[in-house]
Amino acid sequence: MSTAVAAGLLVVGTAFLTVSAIGSIRLPDFFTRAHAVAKSETLGLFLVVLGLAVHHGLAAATPRLLFIAFFALIANATAMHAVARAAMRSGHRPLSETPP
Amino acid sequence: MIGHHDSVVVRVIGSLFVPFVLVFGIYVIAHGHYGPGGGFAGGVILTVGVALLRITVGEEESYRRFPLLVGPVAMLVGMFAFVALGLLPLVTGGAFLDYAAVPGTDLEPSRLRYLGILVAEVAIGLAVFGALLWIFDSLVGRRL
Incomplete structure (x- = not known):
């Protein structure tokens, strides 16, 4: 049962990571790419780590995996916030605001 | 010369993360003799923690917590x-x-x-931490 749950979490997490990777290549400007990387990659990483934690059960590795998930959840969003803010301040504008 | 980051999110999260990064660096150093990790990797993680403090909360606060002398002293103690x-x-x-x-x-x-x-491993970790922190402080223009 826990193997099935773990496998499901891993597959869904990998799907999110794949979508995020495709998005960071295919999307047109910096801010949409930042959006793809910040959101779906954070969720994908969270699901993959959660799947590994379910797979291990009550082992010594589980608290460490949950710590990784928790800190990745906060740090990814904060880092992307800082990068997007720096891009805005250094003159990048979203594609929708620039004249064609 | 570096001021504090202008975003309050980055300031708060940065200063909250620093103790955890430092503890993780010590953990990596202490694991070095029977697992993955060691003095070099742990020293770099310690430096990253202090550098994160330097670039998020600003000069006055970060040099009050980790004075400029920490880098050279840690490097010399570790090497000796x-x-x-x-x-x-x-x-x-x-x-x-x-x-x-x-x-x-x-x-x-x-x-x-x-x-x-x-x-x-502990000595190597101290030396790497001190040397890299000294390099960082020199790069941002602080001198002893």
């Missing part, structure tokens, strides 16, 4: 501890860094090697 540990076995006729020949204990050689590697 490592060299002293390496030279210690020479007293009883062992080779350089041959921890089993460290004089003054009645521990068995395998145990002595185990402890010797741990002390060497």
Whole structure:
């Protein structure tokens, strides 16, 4: 049962990571790419780590995996916030605001 | 000269993360003699923690918590501890860094090697942390 749950979490997490990777290549400007990387990659990483934690059960590795998930959840969003803010301040504008 | 980051999110999260990063660096150093990790990787993680403090909360606060002298002092203490540990076995006729020949204990050689590697990893971690922090402080224009 826990193997099935773990496998499901891993597959869904990998799907999110794949979508995020495709998005960071295919999307047109910096801010949409930042959006793809910040959101779906954070969720994908969270699901993959959660799947590994379910797979291990009550082992010594589980608290460490949950710590990784928790800190990745906060740090990814904060880092992307800082990068997007720096891009805005250094003159990048979203594609929708620039004249064609 | 670096001021504090202008986003309150980055300031708060940065200063909240620093203790956890430092604890993780110590954990990596302490694991170095029987698992992945070691003095080099742990020292770099310690430096990353302090550098994160330097670039998020600003100069006054970060130099109050980790003064400019921390870098050179940690580097010199680590390097001298490592060299002293390496030279210690020479007293009883062992080779350089041959921890089993460290004089003054009645521990068995395998145990002595185990402890010797741990002390060497801690010394390397201190030296790497101090040197990299000193490099960072020099790059942002702070001098002793």
